[in-house]
Amino acid sequence: MTPVTFLSLGPGDPELLTIKALKTLKDADVVMVPATRSNEGVMKSRATDIISEWCDDNRLMVYELPMLKDRQAVSLVYDRIFADCVRLYHEGCRIVVAVEGDVSIYASIHYVMERLEEASIPVVQSAGIPSFIAAAASAGLSLVSQQQRLTILPGDADAEMLHQLLSSNHVVVVMKLSQCQEAVKEFLRRNPQTVCHYFENVGTPEAYHTSLSDEILSRQFPYFSLCIIYPA
Amino acid sequence: MTPVTFLSLGPGDPELLTIKALKTLKDADVVMVPATRSNEGVMKSRATDIISEWCDDNRLMVYELPMLKDRQAVSLVYDRIFADCVRLYHEGCRIVVAVEGDVSIYASIHYVMERLEEASIPVVQSAGIPSFIAAAASAGLSLVSQQQRLTILPGDADAEMLHQLLSSNHVVVVMKLSQCQEAVKEFLRRNPQTVCHYFENVGTPEAYHTSLSDEILSRQFPYFSLCIIYPA
Structure with missing residues (x-):
């Protein structure tokens, strides 16, 4: 089975994706992306904007992260991403968790990666431009x-x-x-x-x-x- | 005329090139790459290894950098790269100066970039994975x-x-x-x-x-x- 890939997307320009990232996105069955809701109630996902050219909507799973620094609310979303990864991994899916910037630099989604490792689900990390x-x-x-x-x-x-x-x-x-x-x-x-x-x-x-x-x-x-x- | 591009190649894996880097390499008339000579006298160029799949030999210009920390000798090579950039730019060439890693992180070639700017030759810098x-x-x-x-x-x-x-x-x-x-x-x-x-x-x-x-x-x-x- 394919490890869950934590994929760094870089800061915003789709051309700053690596060739490796592009291949990984093209091969994925499911791409999980974060989104936030503006004060006006509009959902925005920079991650989705970055990959839209390479990844059709029907493979996207969008997770709304609360804008406010409410750690408990964020943690609930991460719990859901973790649970979805576990389920889809066991169904044989090739899963990508997309992260803006680089996943090693202040990306709290790393917590999900560590939980997956503890649950003996293989993970890989793909470098991006900070x-x-x-x-x-x-x-x-x-x-x-x-x-x-x-x-x-x-x-x-x-x-x-x-x-x-x-x-x-x-x-x-x-x-x-x-x-x-x-x-x-x-x-x-x-x-x-x-x-x-x-x-x-x-x-x-x-x-x-x-x-x-x-x-x-x-x-x-x-x-x-x-x-x-x-x-x- | 096309600005001289200082292109970051990342650490070594050709798949860590960005899509932007790939396009720039494909469009270039001349790609300048550093090389060093081992103690056994063999020329090695990691930069050339990284781009070999995307860039045929006849567009490459290889510059041998001295291995020892002889600043004066290095500076002579940079003077030559600068002079070649000026000449080729005025001939209308699309020039790429390829740099291992990221050009903003301890890349002494930045000195050439600054000299070109002083000489009113437009330059751009392309980000890579450090x-x-x-x-x-x-x-x-x-x-x-x-x-x-x-x-x-x-x-x-x-x-x-x-x-x-x-x-x-x-x-x-x-x-x-x-x-x-x-x-x-x-x-x-x-x-x-x-x-x-x-x-x-x-x-x-x-x-x-x-x-x-x-x-x-x-x-x-x-x-x-x-x-x-x-x-x-």
């Missing part, structure tokens, strides 16, 4: 060179931490930026010489990039935003 | 979850630095591991509870992975090796 790598490419940036270090923070940056890392030659990427926007803006205000590249919706038609401090400071950071900050 | 992302996928690992931070070090790890990062909830990736193997081994000996995943030649048929401490300690780390160390 959003910060796509961001650097879109702006023509080198993230790190020579003796620089690279640190990725999960939306919990504070001014002291940024100062410490940057002054010890770390390039800092802040993901889930909307969760700490005041701290980052305060840091930029206090350190006006800082080189900071700000990105929204990397890899999508709504992509936006600026390194102008005034632009960054006046912006309300949306959910899909990140920044790259360079040491002086 | 080796540490492919390593995590090959071993089924989550690199970072929840409030963990991720730090990438360029082969200059020492015991004190590792201790500091790991004790403040950083997952640490050490690239160019052969350059600091004694320091990392010493750290593992002193901290036998540490969870460390060690990788050689990720994405190639010679790929090797272990998390057994004795195995890691007894190994002579080759050039293409990295490790992922988790906080306790």
